[in-house]
Amino acid sequence: MTAQAPSGTAGPSVPDGGPGMDCVAGRTAVLNALSQVRDPELDEPITALGFVASVAVSQAGHADVRLRLPTYFCAPNFAFLMVADAYDAVTGVAGVHGALVVLEDHFAGEAINSAVAARAGFAQAFAGEARGELDQLRADFLRKAVMAGTDLVCRPLLAAGMQPDALASMTLGEVPPSRGLERLRQRRAELGLPAGDLAPLIVDPATGAAVTPEALPLHLRKARTTRVSVQSNTGICRGMLRHRYTDPGIGEEDSA
């Protein structure tokens, strides 16, 4: 997300622990970093989703972050990615000299937490149960995010009367700026796909090749289905989270 940390809504009124301004500033910086961490499956920041249960930073610069998920059995591979990404984001904050990131109330929490704390990979966390790391899984879901983002960007253009054929020859630079467009470009860049002004608006997320006018209707249909699927999952996850934890997460935002 390009969006900054939702500082307006993020603010818990009471900083945990120390009264020093350093702790408050440090906490804000850590929260900012966490807002860059996404649920790879839902493609939303873990803060906005309500997955951050608490954040505290000591005067010595030690960060303590507690994460929570909608169910005890949320898929362990995605859970691992979020905890590991959160750890990397928090330890990358200037002035943070150590971090504890803990996933709470999860069947695989112990394995995930200790592996992340030891900077070990997923395969080590689940020795004998996993063949490799999660790069492929992450890329698969980035491609889904590109498909969903394509629908987000293209539907308003079609609704405004643009013909599908015209979309096929459009470049990213020709699309009016929007948060959705910026997000689509970022996801494409993360995948190594062309994302500059001259790149085609609609590409095959597996290859980066422009989608031909003939293939475009089906491609757009699939893009729409993918977005509906992700949105529905997000809706269910949010509902489950609210049932499990009545208090909002740190930085949680209402869904659209």
Add this chain to the structure above:
Amino acid sequence: MYEHNGEKFFVIDSHMHYWNAAPDNWVAGAEQYAKGWIECFHAYMGLGPPQTHWPLEKFQKYSEDDLMHDLFEVGHVDKAIFQPTYLLEWYKEGFNTTERNATMGERHPGRFRYNTRWDPRDGDEGLRTLEHNVQRYGSTGCKLYTAEWNAGSRGWKLTDPAAYNYLQACQDLGIKNIHVHKGPTIWPLDKDAFDVSDVDHAATDFPGLNFIVEHVGLPRIEDFCFMAVQEPNVYAGLAVVVGGLMHARPRFFAKVMGELLFWLGEDKLLFGSDYAIWEPRWQIEGFVDWEMPDTEEFSDYPRLTAAGKKKILGLNAARLYDIDVPAEYRLEAQPVAGA
């Protein structure tokens, strides 16, 4: 049966349970999983209308009377299909086994069909049990849960060679319907456990079986739709779609229905309440009342007529399970209803 605005609906609840998830049934040492599982289910109930929520204690272990009342006395259901889930590593007598379901159901002749289950990791003994269950309970369908834990393994895929042995056995034993329920774990854990491509392969290789993908592949609706459109013997079980979205997220319910109607069509969708996660009554009444919103956002989705709702609520399942539908509830018996 349900009658509304002069339309008569024959209702088959194609996915329901009679479980015991109370602490007396938790396996020592696995209490946290047994507890986590039922609390996760209970959170799903939270997506339904507040007046239908149960306290956790009742949800863990409801009675035969509760079930008969909620489905048949007030729930409009004509026939219900038990879908067992064993989870024997967490629940001493299983979460809801074929035996438990049938012991209860046999006290109410004509109301139930007893699907059974298998697990490819159970080897030859599992094959014998499957054959026994088909003979003893007349099962013509199986419920498969691919994320079940079994002796150190966290799950399996339909394309595993051992699973193909079981699918072949199903075909040989006269089983027609394979209900597939994906969960969060499979081996290896670094792969997407919800991926449905194994169903694609199995459906191609076993054309004599129908594959009903439960909760329409959620959270992979898109992969499911793109796969199902290519396979004539793949169906969508609507459990979770109606219960989890129709009340809590009506806009997304409409969109998901639109996607399913577009990719699969109304002949391939089967209603299931997922009882006791949700009571069937509000789902059936709400579904019959439901119409695709008439705004631009939904303008390119197919519409669902009363006839389509009749198929989804019962006639499609009746076809798959050879269930006799009284003449007055069949499509040809009534004037075609407009939507």
